[in-house]
Amino acid sequence: MDKLEKALEKSRKLRERASDASPKVAHGYDGLMPSFISAEPHLLKSKPLLVEEVQLERHRILAHRTRSPEADIFRILRTQVLQIMNKSNFRTLAITSPKYGDGKTTIALNLALSIALDLKQTVLLVDLDLRKPNMHEFLGLTPSVGLSDFLTHNTPIPDCLIRLSFDRLSILPAGNPLDNSSELLGSPKMAQLAHELKTRYPDRIVIYDMPPALVQDDSIAFLPHVDAVLLVIREGVTRTDEVRACLNRLSQSNIIGTILNKAKFD
Numbered sequence: 001m002d003k004l005e006k007a008l009e010k011s012r013k014l015r016e017r018a019s020d021a022s023p024k025v026a027h028g029y030d031g032l033m034p035s036f037i038s039a040e041p042h043l044l045k046s047k048p049l050l051v052e053e054v055q056l057e058r059h060r061i062l063a064h065r066t067r068s069p070e071a072d073i074f075r076i077l078r079t080q081v082l083q084i085m086n087k088s089n090f091r092t093l094a095i096t097s098p099k100y101g102d103g104k105t106t107i108a109l110n111l112a113l114s115i116a117l118d119l120k121q122t123v124l125l126v127d128l129d130l131r132k133p134n135m136h137e138f139l140g141l142t143p144s145v146g147l148s149d150f151l152t153h154n155t156p157i158p159d160c161l162i163r164l165s166f167d168r169l170s171i172l173p174a175g176n177p178l179d180n181s182s183e184l185l186g187s188p189k190m191a192q193l194a195h196e197l198k199t200r201y202p203d204r205i206v207i208y209d210m211p212p213a214l215v216q217d218d219s220i221a222f223l224p225h226v227d228a229v230l231l232v233i234r235e236g237v238t239r240t241d242e243v244r245a246c247l248n249r250l251s252q253s254n255i256i257g258t259i260l261n262k263a264k265f266d
Helices: 003-021 023-028 032-037 039-045 053-058 069-087 104-116 135-139 147-153 181-185 188-199 218-225 240-249
Strands: 092-096 122-127 169-172 204-209 228-234 255-261
Touching: 069 104, 069 228, 069 255, 092 104, 092 188, 092 218, 104 122, 104 135, 104 169, 104 204, 104 228, 104 255, 122 135, 135 169, 147 181, 147 188, 181 188, 181 218, 188 204, 188 218, 228 240
Parallel strands: 092 204, 092 228, 122 169, 122 204, 228 255
Antiparallel strands: none
């Protein structure tokens, strides 16, 4: 038995002891704890999915490149974000914008990828736009299950996770679209999951690609479970009154920065 197998066997025995010692805790998590404890072995056994470079370029996912001005921008953003988050012991970050089309998903993917390239961090990127999920389209993926399936059908979270070919980066897709998304995002079950995602691994940053703040109330329902927020606005498109409205809706959150997307410099 090699080292990895021994480690997994040891982890399994510890899980069994913990389950025998505290069955009420597992029950209180509505099945969440048992399913998530097995997440790491599940991902180790799963085959990483390769995202084609042409797909990444089509959607401006460039943070993994070397000697690239675009990638350097996200390295700078990564450093700034991590410095702020580490100083305040933040582990979760939401990225939102006023409306659809502002580029929040592109920013979320690039930032997550750039942070994952940092050898000290792992990243879980969650598509929290349950009404109009599209992160999987940016990556050219067709997941069969996702977060919505966990919330509505108790699909185990490890079955929903996607391990990408980029080291230290995993994706939790949104799954099938839902109409009652804000009610589910504000539910105790989602609160338990948010806590589990945040506390499971000490080296993990969780990034939530949120719905637009001015389009629906999903962000308001979930933001109490998030440590920090980045607001993406689009140059030449986002109006001043929309920025003010966003800041008002996010007034109870820790906004650590605003990103001006598609800015033009002379």
